[in-house]
Amino acid sequence: xxxxxxxxxxxxxxxxxxxxxxxxxxxxxxxxxxxxxxxxxxxxxxxxxxxxxxxxxxxxxxxxxxxxxxxxxxxxxxxxxxxxxxxxxxxxxxxxxxxxxxxxxxxxxxxxxxxxxxxxxxxxxxxxxxxxxxxxxxxxxxxxxxxxxxxxxxxxxxxxxxxxxxxxxxxxxxxxxxxxxxxxxxxxxxxxxxxxxxxxxxxxxxxxxxxxxxxxxxxxxxxxxxxxxxxxxxxxxxxxxxxxxxxxxxxxxxxxxxxxxxxxxxxxxxxxxxxxxxxxxxxxxxxxxxxxxxxxxxxxxxxxxxxxxxxxxxxxxxxxxxxxxxxxxxxxxxxxxxxxxxxxxx
Ligand SMILES: [Cu+2]
Numbered sequence: 001x002x003x004x005x006x007x008x009x010x011x012x013x014x015x016x017x018x019x020x021x022x023x024x025x026x027x028x029x030x031x032x033x034x035x036x037x038x039x040x041x042x043x044x045x046x047x048x049x050x051x052x053x054x055x056x057x058x059x060x061x062x063x064x065x066x067x068x069x070x071x072x073x074x075x076x077x078x079x080x081x082x083x084x085x086x087x088x089x090x091x092x093x094x095x096x097x098x099x100x101x102x103x104x105x106x107x108x109x110x111x112x113x114x115x116x117x118x119x120x121x122x123x124x125x126x127x128x129x130x131x132x133x134x135x136x137x138x139x140x141x142x143x144x145x146x147x148x149x150x151x152x153x154x155x156x157x158x159x160x161x162x163x164x165x166x167x168x169x170x171x172x173x174x175x176x177x178x179x180x181x182x183x184x185x186x187x188x189x190x191x192x193x194x195x196x197x198x199x200x201x202x203x204x205x206x207x208x209x210x211x212x213x214x215x216x217x218x219x220x221x222x223x224x225x226x227x228x229x230x231x232x233x234x235x236x237x238x239x240x241x242x243x244x245x246x247x248x249x250x251x252x253x254x255x256x257x258x259x260x261x262x263x264x265x266x267x268x269x270x271x272x273x274x275x276x277x278x279x280x281x282x283x284x285x286x287x288x289x290x291x292x293x294x295x296x297x298x299x300x301x302x303x304x305x306x307x308x309x310x311x312x313x314x315x316x317x318x319x320x321x322x323x324x325x326x327x328x329x330x331x332x333x334x335x336x337x338x339x340x341x342x343x344x345x346x
Pocket of ligand 1: 279
């Protein structure tokens with residue numbers, strides 16, 4: 001054990017020494033770059049290094065990508081009020097009711113009851129007020145009450161709670177699937193059913209937010225767009241570390257884990273702009289990868305898909321072509337199998 005300890009201490013000391021060497025060298029490096037010769041050659045040094053998340057800025061869009069809605073104050077973004085954001089999905093409304101009208105009253109009543117009991121005991125049964133205490137050690141009635149009452153309360157909470165949990169994980173037949181990919185530190189959205197185009201979404205600068213009237217640090221250069229009234233299946237995954245895709249007004253939060261596909265869903269009937277944020281600490285710029293989901297009408301959605309170079313299912317050439325090739329390729333094989341089977345069984 002002592003040998004291991006000594007080794008650990010030695011390793012620690014070595015690391016410290018290395019760190020101090022590195023910090024001592026750092027100012028020297030800065031001084032070199034700041035020297036007049038370096039400054040003079042700097043403009044001819046070559047193209048700037050590409051930054052991660054730059055592709056959206058680098059690829060010029062052919063058609064301007066339309067944006068349909070401005071943010072509504074108090075909806076789909078944080079407010080100064082205590083409590084949940086106004087919910088715009090059915091599940092969110094159920095969850096808000098459960099929180100506000102079931103859990104909060106139960107919690108309040110229990111807290112007040114316990115506080116009352118404590119005060120009662122402290123006042124009525126202290127040494128001065130009750131000099132000769134009772135020797136009671138059992139009381140069947142009270143013991144049954146304090147066992148059964150919590151069980152009933154827990155059951156009353158468990159039923160709506162499990163119902164909500166189950167509904168969150170039971171995606172109805174989706175009208176649209178969006179694959180959400182977390183990156184350090186931006187989001188990208190793929191639309192596999194619409195020609196598989198991808199939207200890369202980066203945070204806006206403060207002055208850009210101001211100019212567009214978007215809440216600070218929540219505006220993005222390319223929004224995730226979905227049609228109103230459609231069941232949207234969201235598949236989350238990640239490019240690097242664990243992120244979490246969360247939009248509070250939709251009551252959704254799903255981890256985006258590298259190498260894994262997670263699933264959640266939402267259906268919003270009211271068109272508008274709703275914001276969220278990455279909700280899993282993912283590194284230095286975790287706080288700067290906002291989510292902006294724009295819920296639009298079906299026509300607006302088709303327009304947006306077209307502007308991104310995608311196709312609507314069943315309309316564009318991209319949608320028809322694979323189906324036709326598939327049928328052509330599949331039919332002879334299927335026929336062959338069907339024809340071969342009776343021969344084999346006989
Ligand atoms: Cu993140």
